[in-house]
Amino acid sequence: MSPAARASTGAGACLFCAIVSGGAEATVVLDEPAFVGFLDVRPVFKGHVLLVPRTHVVTLPDLPAEHRDGFLEAGQRLCRAVVDGLGAQGSFVALNNTVSQSVPHLHCHVVPRTRGDGLRGFFWPRTRYGDDEAASYGARLRGALAAPGE
Template sequence: MSTDLFCEIIAGERPAFTVFSDEVAVGFLDTRPVFKGHVLLVPRRHVETLADLTEVGPFFERVQAGARAVEDGLQAAGTFVAMNNRISQSVPHLHVHIVPRQKKDGLRGFFWPRTKYSDDAEAESYAELIRKSWNSPSA
């Protein structure tokens, strides 16, 4: 089994602000978010690229639910959903970025400014909003 950073988070060996977890996928806050509430959704089973993913339908059902949860939980106007395959893939484990968006938020193209949470309590507050929405009946 691979032991990349995301596999360690999935195994509970590394802390993360988890917003979703089931037999298919795990979602957690990005530690260097484009905007606060930026979620990374990863397959529970280690796969490196989209071509390696066998559970495409079930995984993307979770991506869809995650986008809904980020919008609803954070009252975002929309989301930016993206994935890198090998190039610019900072961790060799498939992951989808679900980034909350507001009109005129400053995001332009693929130049992603990064921000930080002021502390763990602030990160947890964002995670809790998304977690509650992800697990709600409408998600």
């Protein structure tokens, strides 16, 4: 996206665009031509990933048709990665469109889940990573993404 186009969409101050471009720090677990997945800095549970398109779009309806299948497929791989790489029993996957969307850039939450983890409905408690924990979780997820189907 050109600087003029980004400015016209408000993407110039977008945190996720800064992460995608390397201008803001994040623990990246998926780095592909159309999409990036990185750890949420305030995860519901450790290993909570945000999947974003590289192109600045605000909501799911704004996602260009040519990226829809790839976005869902990348989300599927992240769901497998939280199970295979982190030992989760499953995942919670969510998208907010405008309401409750803390960053106005389309993002899919992939949250590792285990029975009895305490998550109830949409009441999302938040936690923080300790020293070097984000790097460890990121490495485990990258490893699971690099070795699908094992």
